[in-house]
Amino acid sequence: MEEYEIAVIGGGPAGIMAAIAASKNSSNVIILEKNPKLGRKLLTTGGGRCNITNAKPIKKLLKFYPQKNFLKHSFYTLTNEYLLSFFENKGLNFIEEDNNRIFPESEKSSDILKILTDYLEDVVISYNFEVKSISDDFVINDKIKADKIIIATGGITYPQTGCSIDNYFLTSQPLTDIKYGLVPLVTKKDLSSIAGVTLYDVVISYKKTKVQGNVLISHVGLTGPGIIDLSNDISESISYNLLENDDVDVDFEIAIDLCPESSREELQDKFNQDFQTKGKTMIKNYLKLFLTNKFIDFFLDEINLDGETQLSRINKKSKNRLIENLKRFTFNITGFNDKLAKVTIGGIDLDSINPKTMESTIIPDLYFAGEVLDLHGPTGGYNLKIAFSTGYLAGLSASEKKKDRN
Missing domain, CATH: 1.10.8.50 (Helicase, Ruva Protein; domain 3)
Incomplete structure (x- = not known):
């Protein structure tokens, strides 16, 4: 059985960012991706142009979310400036359009995905790996053992990208009603x-x-x-x-x-x-x-x-x-x-998640990020902002907690 410090379930924007953040402090991180490639849904966003975030100042930005109090810590942990620097450091620039929407200057979501993938050089990626079960001691599909798990499986939208309602039942976390958004x-x-x-x-x-x-x-x-x-x-x-x-x-x-x-x-x-x-x-x-x-x-x-x-x-x-x-x-x-x-309304109940770490308050060492949570915003880069910020906070928190134990 393979053993890892941190297993990230889901290779979308939240999962990728979680793995990037986790790999800062851990050299033993794996992404388990259901598809043969990462970021399939990311490639479709913004009509293929990838509206990566919204440029409003954080205080103003948060007012557009029903769950603004929960999101506050993650948004300040991964600010827009810090997020865009990931790509600018690799030579990709951005343009701002109406309503503060931010797009890559190349207008290609594939450029965003390529750079994100480049940051995963120290992360193991297991493709075509559909998670069916997670045991109480964090054994996944009877094949992989993890000290910590980050679930970033997305919602129910775009099922062709691997999203499935079954993902909500991988753990015993309480759920809110699931709806179309x-x-x-x-x-x-x-x-x-x-x-x-x-x-x-x-x-x-x-x-x-x-x-x-x-x-x-x-x-x-x-x-x-x-x-x-x-x-x-x-x-x-x-x-x-x-x-x-x-x-x-x-x-x-x-x-x-x-x-x-x-x-x-x-x-x-x-x-x-x-x-x-x-x-x-x-x-x-x-x-x-x-x-x-x-x-x-x-x-x-x-x-x-x-x-x-x-x-x-x-x-x-x-x-x-x-x-x-x-x-x-x-x-x-x-x-x-x-x-x-385009998005899912509802998901993992936020009352069972610590907003300062994205860790479950019910199951220690279990973290959640992105659309699988009961988080959503309007169109215009707001939902990718959720994915990147909560993913980054989850990955950072999981790896830092492990580091503190040592």
Whole structure:
């Protein structure tokens, strides 16, 4: 039986960073990776460009996470400056885009993975190793014995990369409900006729929650940054648990303000004036002032108004209906497009983890990092930040604890 000081289960960003940090103080670290290569999910992030982190100052950054108090120590242990220095020291530079998103200057996630792999020169990597069992004395699959174990197996998203719901049951750690996060929405109505249309900088509402951003219409529903970010609040508000049942039955409504820059009163005043001065203009042409061209016919069909009707012929009731729907156009949602979920909501209960070390408070010498934990953030580099920072803290803590014993 092979013996190691530290075994890291999972070769994604959290697992790789955990192994890098652990190897600073230990020369006997192994990564157990289910796939034939490391970092398969990392390669897909940011559309293959790898939105590695978000450049906001830590205090401001933490406000974007529901679990900000838990994350504080890990974020200060591996700051953005320190994280980026790993790559800059190897010749890779970075660019900052809108909303403080950080990408490699080469715009290739493969460059991020290559450099991370270079730092693993003192780490043993066992590929195609699917962990099936961990005994109480840290024997893995009856083949490997470890003094310490770091679990960084990810969530349930992108199952083709090796993520599996079974990974949550490798230990007896308590779990929260598992849900889809950063996920497109499936609409009741068939939207294939307007697939590809983007609604720019609109305000999307679900109950009392509002998000401003772009909405992209797909063949089966709604996606785009605005929808993806709102989906976390939606998913968390609905009672379901993928550990018990993966058939999520939902039925709710979201509303989109298509003209957030104008109030109802301002639209009313503008319509009253324009409908008189531009009376011969057909409504489908007039709406080009407010809507994307390809969306206009769909919009008018939904509110039951003939697009070729001249403005002067639109009565007060129809005018009010126009204004109401420009300010609150609704879609009925019947599901999540789970195959495109970007993160997992839920996981290992944070109440059972020491945030200053990432060690279990139930099982000594067992550590967790990354998406397997009940941690998540919005789009824009926030979730990779979790992976790298918690991974680094877990690896450092595990190796330093061993070092202190000596």
